[in-house]
Amino acid sequence: MLHLLWLIPAFPLASFVVLATLGKRMPRKMVPVFGAGSIGLSAVVTSLVGFSFLTSPPPGNSFTQVLWTWIDVGGFRPDIAFYLDALSLVMVLVVTFVGFLIHFYSAEYMGEDEGYSRFFAYMNLFVASMCTLLLGANLLLLFLGWEGVGVCSYLLIGFWYRKPENGLAARKAFIVTRVGDTAMTLGLFLLFDKLGTLNIQDLMHQALVQWPVGSTLPVVAGLLLLGGAVGKSAQLPLQTWLPDAMAGPTPTSALIHAATMVTAGVYLIARTHVLFSIAPQAQLAVAIVGAATLILAGFSAITQSDIKRVLAYSTVSQIGYMFLALGVGAWSAAIFHFMTHAFFKALLFLGAGVIIESLHHEQDIFKMGGLRKEMPVAFWTFLAGACSLAGLPLITAGFYSKGLIIWDTWSSTRGSSVLWVAAVLGVLLTSLYTFRLIFLVFFGEMKTKVHKRPGFAMMMPCVVLAVLSVVGGFVDTPEFLGNIHSFSDFMHLALPPITERPLRGMTEIGSEALVTLVFLIGLGVSYLLFIKRRDLAEAITAPAIAKALHRFWYTDWGMDWLYERVFVRPIVWIARVDKSDFIDYIYSGIALITELLYHGVRRTENGRMRWYAAGIAAGSIIFLTIVLFL
Amino acid sequence: MASVPMHQGLLLAGILFSLGLVGLLVRRNVIFMLMSLEIMLNAAGLAFVVAGARWGQADGQIVFLFILTMAAAEVSVGLALVLQIYRRFKTLDSDAVSEMRG
Amino acid sequence: MEVVFYIAAIVAIISTVLAITRLNAVHALLYLIVSLLSVAIVFFVIGAPFMAALEVIIYAGAIMVLFVFVVMMLNLGKKATDMEKQWQRGGMWVGPSILAAVLIAEVAYLVSSPATAVYGSTVIEPKQVGIVLFGPYLIGVELASMLLLGALVGAYHLGRRTPEKTEK
Numbered sequence: 001m002l003h004l005l006w007l008i009p010a011f012p013l014a015s016f017v018v019l020a021t022l023g024k025r026m027p028r029k030m031v032p033v034f035g036a037g038s039i040g041l042s043a044v045v046t047s048l049v050g051f052s053f054l055t056s057p058p059p060g061n062s063f064t065q066v067l068w069t070w071i072d073v074g075g076f077r078p079d080i081a082f083y084l085d086a087l088s089l090v091m092v093l094v095v096t097f098v099g100f101l102i103h104f105y106s107a108e109y110m111g112e113d114e115g116y117s118r119f120f121a122y123m124n125l126f127v128a129s130m131c132t133l134l135l136g137a138n139l140l141l142l143f144l145g146w147e148g149v150g151v152c153s154y155l156l157i158g159f160w161y162r163k164p165e166n167g168l169a170a171r172k173a174f175i176v177t178r179v180g181d182t183a184m185t186l187g188l189f190l191l192f193d194k195l196g197t198l199n200i201q202d203l204m205h206q207a208l209v210q211w212p213v214g215s216t217l218p219v220v221a222g223l224l225l226l227g228g229a230v231g232k233s234a235q236l237p238l239q240t241w242l243p244d245a246m247a248g249p250t251p252t253s254a255l256i257h258a259a260t261m262v263t264a265g266v267y268l269i270a271r272t273h274v275l276f277s278i279a280p281q282a283q284l285a286v287a288i289v290g291a292a293t294l295i296l297a298g299f300s301a302i303t304q305s306d307i308k309r310v311l312a313y314s315t316v317s318q319i320g321y322m323f324l325a326l327g328v329g330a331w332s333a334a335i336f337h338f339m340t341h342a343f344f345k346a347l348l349f350l351g352a353g354v355i356i357e358s359l360h361h362e363q364d365i366f367k368m369g370g371l372r373k374e375m376p377v378a379f380w381t382f383l384a385g386a387c388s389l390a391g392l393p394l395i396t397a398g399f400y401s402k403g404l405i406i407w408d409t410w411s412s413t414r415g416s417s418v419l420w421v422a423a424v425l426g427v428l429l430t431s432l433y434t435f436r437l438i439f440l441v442f443f444g445e446m447k448t449k450v451h452k453r454p455g456f457a458m459m460m461p462c463v464v465l466a467v468l469s470v471v472g473g474f475v476d477t478p479e480f481l482g483n484i485h486s487f488s489d490f491m492h493l494a495l496p497p498i499t500e501r502p503l504r505g506m507t508e509i510g511s512e513a514l515v516t517l518v519f520l521i522g523l524g525v526s527y528l529l530f531i532k533r534r535d536l537a538e539a540i541t542a543p544a545i546a547k548a549l550h551r552f553w554y555t556d557w558g559m560d561w562l563y564e565r566v567f568v569r570p571i572v573w574i575a576r577v578d579k580s581d582f583i584d585y586i587y588s589g590i591a592l593i594t595e596l597l598y599h600g601v602r603r604t605e606n607g608r609m610r611w612y613a614a615g616i617a618a619g620s621i622i623f624l625t626i627v628l629f630l
Numbered sequence: 631m632a633s634v635p636m637h638q639g640l641l642l643a644g645i646l647f648s649l650g651l652v653g654l655l656v657r658r659n660v661i662f663m664l665m666s667l668e669i670m671l672n673a674a675g676l677a678f679v680v681a682g683a684r685w686g687q688a689d690g691q692i693v694f695l696f697i698l699t700m701a702a703a704e705v706s707v708g709l710a711l712v713l714q715i716y717r718r719f720k721t722l723d724s725d726a727v728s729e730m731r732g
Numbered sequence: 733m734e735v736v737f738y739i740a741a742i743v744a745i746i747s748t749v750l751a752i753t754r755l756n757a758v759h760a761l762l763y764l765i766v767s768l769l770s771v772a773i774v775f776f777v778i779g780a781p782f783m784a785a786l787e788v789i790i791y792a793g794a795i796m797v798l799f800v801f802v803v804m805m806l807n808l809g810k811k812a813t814d815m816e817k818q819w820q821r822g823g824m825w826v827g828p829s830i831l832a833a834v835l836i837a838e839v840a841y842l843v844s845s846p847a848t849a850v851y852g853s854t855v856i857e858p859k860q861v862g863i864v865l866f867g868p869y870l871i872g873v874e875l876a877s878m879l880l881l882g883a884l885v886g887a888y889h890l891g892r893r894t895p896e897k898t899e900k
Contacts, residue, residue: 636843637843637844638737638738638741639737639774639778640839640842640843641836641839641840641843642741642744642745642774643839644835644836644839644840644843645745645836645839646744646745646748646767646771647835647839648831648832648833648835648836648839649745649748649749649752649832650748650752651828651831651832651835652752652825652828652829652831652832653751653752654828655827655828655831656752656820656824656825656828657752657819658819659757659812659816659819661757661799661802661803661806662752662757662760664799665751665752665760665761665764665799666752668764668791668795669748669751669752669764669767672768672771672787672791676771676774676775679775679778679780679783680778682780682856683778683779683780683854683856686854686856687856688856688860688861688863688864688865689864690780691780691782691783691856691861692861692864692865692869692872694780694783694786695783695786695861695865695876696872696876698786698790698791699876699879699880700876700879701791701795702790702794702795702880702883703879703880703882703883704883705795705798705799706798706883706884706886706887707883707886707887707890709798709799709802709887709891710886710887710888710889710890710891711890712802712806713802713805713806713890713891714890714891716806717893722806722808722812723819
């Protein structure tokens with residue numbers, strides 16, 4: 001069964017080719033059959049492979065499938081090869097299943113759009129690239145998938161390309177992630193230069209053998225890879241592209257900018273965890289980036305008014321949790337949170353798509369309200385996702401995954417109390433903005449009439465994901481709540497467990513209780529502000545300082561403003577100043593000479609046969625002369 | 631048979647060829663241009679035969695035969711074109727028929 | 733026999749010069765025929781009697797007759813001669829003459845190698861030509877026949893009188 005591995009990216013790729021070439025000519029009903037069907041097939045193959053992996057584990061708990069040699073030049077010999085272990089299996093499973101649900105949803109959501117087949121073609125290409133990224137056995141193939149998902153992200157953000165601001169958002173996403181990708185490319189060069197291979201497993205082995213813990217090279221390599229991960233996963237300081245990326249269709253936001261692509265950075269760091277464990281400084285940087293991002297993005301999320309932007313900042317914040325987990329060495333906790341996050345965030349985006357579609361494409365949460373009675377299914381599924389995001393204790397997946405991260409932050413040797421405080425503060429923020437969203441959208445009075453109700457194809461994925469958002473956490477529970485470790489145990493086939501430090505004054509149950517308390521505070525505050533005492537909320541934002549702060553957070557801590565002044569304007573200025581330097585004269589000179597020649601040669605083209613004959617004769621004589629006398 | 635230095639024959643071919651070239655370039659009448667072409671082809675054939683005779687081989691003569699064939703084909707088509715041109719333009723002036731402009 | 737070669741060469745050159753300078757097409761054709769006949773004599777002198785015969789029969793015979801037919805069909809007359817006179821201005825001859833002079837000079841330079849190869853001592857019989865022609869050059873013969881066929885069809889197509897209505 002494991003030999004079917006190559007089919008996972010092959011199905012979506014084939015479907016992409018079909019849709020890209022024949023999409024316009026095939027009947028509309030056939031488009032989702034290819035688009036969603038191929039992902040469904042991929043999901044089935046992934047389940048088969050996963051089943052086989054679980055029932056009869058391959059030797060070493062990993063399986064490599066070499067298809068062919070990609071490049072063979074001067075000792076550089078990367079293969080087109082797929083590598084399957086517990087880590088990539090979980091990631092691919094989530095990507096294909098959530099991807100299938102989102103494709104299913106899109107069949108209805110995008111049904112009226114003129115770019116129907118184009119949308120599915122891009123989405124299929126995305127899934128193919130994502131699977132390549134996850135399964136690639138060497139960093140170069142991983143990088144191919146990495147860039148492939150970047151291109152698809154660009155194409156889908158700018159999907160409605162007739163609006164200039166969508167194109168702008170797409171370009172921003174592409175260029176900002178490019179900054180990270182440049183760092184990552186440098187990291188790849190460094191790794192290949194020093195260790196002589198790009199095959200991930202060999203690379204990790206070599207790094208362990210050649211580099212002592214804490215030496216400079218692994219730190220530099222780790223930081224460069226972190227740069228790539230930060231760009232792709234929208235972490236500080238490159239997070240500015242993700243909120244603008246919400247210009248794309250909502251299923252795109254759900255699939256690419258919430259569930260899968262933005263977690264590629266998490267995967268990259270987890271994949272190269274050996275490198276980070278011998279570079280404690282780089283790993284600490286990962287943790288700091290994660291902690292800082294989760295708090296900053298949390299504050300930004302509280303102030304947003306666009307439903308999709310709230311979710312976007314929440315995505316940034318939740319990926320911050322994953323980075324924090326990676327940074328403290330809680331590898332499996334990060335992947336656990338990735339999985340639950342993929343469920344509930346995809347659900348939240350799909351739910352947001354349902355709401356937006358029902359309300360004449362209204363995205364402002366202050367113009368929504370009272371939808372609880374109007375759209376019960378949407379409400380309950382959205383509520384399930386939101387509770388999971390905020391970490392409603394005991395029954396939601398988010399509680400378990402986030403609780404694990406917070407506990408690991410405390411108990412790991414690489415954790416610290418500062419990081420732990422940041423993580424707990426993040427819970428408060430998450431709870432605040434999540435319930436603010438719920439209360440504003442579903443409670444209160446109705447401000448916009450519902451004009452269209454979603455069909456089966458849109459609600460079914462929401463329901464499935466809602467169930468997963470609730471039960472998805474029961475695969476791994478703390479000691480005092482059943483003590484299930486199946487997910488962690490499975491992940492430990494590929495990723496090492498955390499190293500615990502001697503504990504001081506805190507127990508796991510105490511940590512979870514504190515998280516619960518903080519969650520309840522957030523819930524209570526937002527209930528007070530957005531249901532009970534709306535006037536209080538206005539009173540808080542009334543003073544000038546509060547307004548300024550609100551504005552500051554609303555604009556994402558002024559990051560865009562800062563980057564505009566520090567990077568964009570100087571570069572634009574230099575480009576303008578340097579627009580006509582001397583190199584241009586060479587090219588315009590060539591153009592000028594060509595034009596003059598053209599005017600000269602044009603005169604000889606006068607239609608007189610004897611001129612042509614004379615030209616031939618003169619030319620022959622000149623050549624004869626050259627041959628004779630030179 | 632006479633023993634003539636080879637370059638005399640080639641020189642004759644060259645002179646005839648050049649005269650044909652002058653005729654081609656100077657005359658405006660299409661018929662004269664065709665005649666000049668014949669002169670040039672004939673001169674080229676002469677050069678082949680001379681060269682073939684130098685080595686005592688028949689190959690030069692064979693090539694002359696081919697040139698002859700080609701000249702016949704060319705003249706028949708060319709003259710048919712002349713007739714057609716005269717019918718359409720009522721003139722044989724090649725410059726007047728200068729529609730072959732790029 | 734060397735004298736015969738030189739005489740024939742001189743006749744050929746003079747008659748060619750006259751052929752390209754005549755104003756009347758029929759006169760020019762007659763000079764051209766003379767030129768071709770003298771080249772035939774050259775062929776004979778340098779030991780290619782078969783070629784000499786073909787030159788007379790096909791060039792001076794068939795092809796020139798074709799020219800004469802066309803000239804007669806067009807029936808140009810005196811008006812055409814006057815027009816030719818108008819076209820022939822002195823200045824026109826300068827450029828082509830320079831080109832031709834350079835060409836002749838170069839050919840003369842080319843062939844004036846010190847090693848004066850002598851030839852014409854052996855006659856290549858028609859039989860030899862035939863053996864070579866239908867031996868190694870058989871493909872060429874076939875190609876030539878294709879060419880002639882193409883020319884036949886082409887000349888027929890171009891030469892027929894097209895009805896007025898098909899013209900644009």
